[in-house]
Amino acid sequence: MREHDYRLVLPHLTFVLAKEFGFCxxxxxxxxxxxxxxxxxxxxxxxxxxxxxxxxxxxxxxxxxxxxxxxxxxxxxxxxxxxxxxxxxxxxxxxxxxxxxxxxxxxxxxxxxxxxASVMNVWKRVEQYAREKPRPSSTASTSTRRPRRPARVVAYPGAHHLVVLDKAQTQIVCDYIRNGGDRRDFLATFRHAHSPGFDPDLHLSRLGVANQTTMLSSESQAIAVMLQQALVDRYGPAEGAARFRNFDTICSATQERQDAMLRLAEEKPDLILVLGGYNSSNTNHLAEMAHQHAPTFHICEPACIRSRDEIHHKPVGGKEAVVSRDWFPQGPVKIGLTAGASTPDRVVEDAIVRLARLCGIEAIPLPDSDASISA
Ligand code: SF4
Incomplete structure (x- = not known):
């Protein structure tokens, strides 16, 4: 498929692959x-x-x-x-x-x-910022889950971290930067998400923002803009800008897969299958993006496609996988496919073969050859 514009055309069934997918x-x-x-x-x-x-x-x-x-x-x-x-x-x-x-x-x-190396790069950038910046200062990390080493910043006296999960949590931080607020409420909201001794009255006056490498790029940029604007509103344009640093640490592999997802959406598929672990941050973000363009099913294994009537998948924004019925459209179907960074190519191939078989296709012809893959 890579050699044929990332597509496979079968009777009544067309697969279009994202141009960047799978193992990073x-x-x-x-x-x-x-x-x-x-x-x-x-x-x-x-x-x-x-x-x-x-x-x-x-x-x-x-x-x-x-x-x-x-x-x-x-x-x-x-x-x-x-x-x-x-x-x-x-x-x-x-x-x-x-x-x-x-x-x-x-x-x-x-x-x-x-x-x-891209994960290490985040740690290095954060550590360097923690070393260099005048105190007090904080690093705000964006993350879908608790990141593994934000605590490295506390190795530098006076440096702190705060982890925000999304724009809603960022808004709480921005409100506090602009107007102050109830310190105890703030710390309760972000319990387990800040460094020991973190004080919002002291440590939100100077911020560096680092992203988990696999965050949704558009959301991470929006979060950085929100925080910078809050500092500008509080301290004025020049002073506010000087108190802010954005590290933009999303890795190139994540960015390429997200860009390819957008190009895949331009193909206007009838549905999009996203393959990858349910706990995989980058896969969940690909599913979020796909969901804005076509009915999307995030599956962790080809076996999740139980039949043309039944699929086991994790809904976008949901916590648990569910079984949906009537998921497969009638008539000729164009299926968009992508996979998270932890998904081997073999898993994608197995999903294609499984779907072809469910559509009654016994053998998938290999292009430019007399051979075929038995479905
Ligand atoms: S998605 Fe891949 S390349 Fe990017 S940080 Fe994770 S392991 Fe590294």
Whole structure:
């Protein structure tokens, strides 16, 4: 399909692939390093702190290769307390939490760090800002979940962080910057989302904004503009601008997949399938974008497509997966397809084959060849 303008035309069924989808450089590198670690240390106990990437096939394969998970749904019950200096511990693509890293370093075990360079870049930018800026100052992080290492800024005296999840939470921060407010209410709203000792009366006067690398680009930009405007309203144009810094840390892979999603929408598909883990931030954001253009189904595996009548999927904005009926349109259907950064190409291929089979297509002809894939 890549060689044929990312499309596959079958009787009454057309697939159009996003021009950037699936495995990103960070995930690809992490998975290769993890497999290589298993080969290099056949006689050692091997652990990983949590999912290497948000894909069940890859995590289950690692488990089959003898890697034990210290947390998450693949956990075998072992914890950090079980690790000895003889063991090998892999850190996943999205990084490890700082306390975990410190505990593992202290144990002296062999650490294999697969953290993506773009994730490290966020930490570096935030740390540099925390080092340089006059006090008091804060870093506001945007995140769909609790980020792994915002606490690194507290290594610098007087530097703090606050995590906002979306524009609604950002508005609360902006209101406080402009007008002040009830300090206790503010801290209660953001409990578990700020550094120890954070005081909104002191630490919102100077801000740097860093994004989780996989955030929705448009939303992250809007959040930065909102915060900068609040500082300008409070301190005036020159002073307000000087008190603000935006790091724009969305990674290039996320940006490319989001741009490709918009181009896919221009094809006006009858529906869009988004493949990827339900807990994958970048996949959820792709589904959010797709949903604005066509009926969208975010599935984690091809098997979620149960029949032309029934699909198991996570609705956009929902927390749990649900089963929907009558999801597949009648007549000739154009299906847009994309996949999050943790999804192997094979999963996308399997979804195409499964859908073709459900539409009664027995064999998918391979272009420029007499061969076909049996559906
Ligand atoms: S989505 Fe971006 S930050 Fe995350 S692993 Fe891939 S390249 Fe790295």
């Amino acid at each position: 450089y960070g995930v690809d590198g992490a998975v290769q390093i993890a497999y290589e670690t298993c080969r290099r240390f056949p006689d050692k106990r091997k652990f990983i702190t949590t999912e290497i990437i948000h894909n069940p096939r890859v995590n289950l394969k690692l488990r089959e290769m003898g890697v034990e998970f210290l947390s998450g749904q693949y956990s075998t019950g072992k914890t950090l307390a079980d690790i000895s200096a003889e063991d090998v511990v892999i850190l996943p693509a999205f990084g490890a939490r700082l306390p975990e890293l410190e505990a593992l370093t202290e144990k002296g075990c062999i650490l294999v760090d697969t953290t993506c």
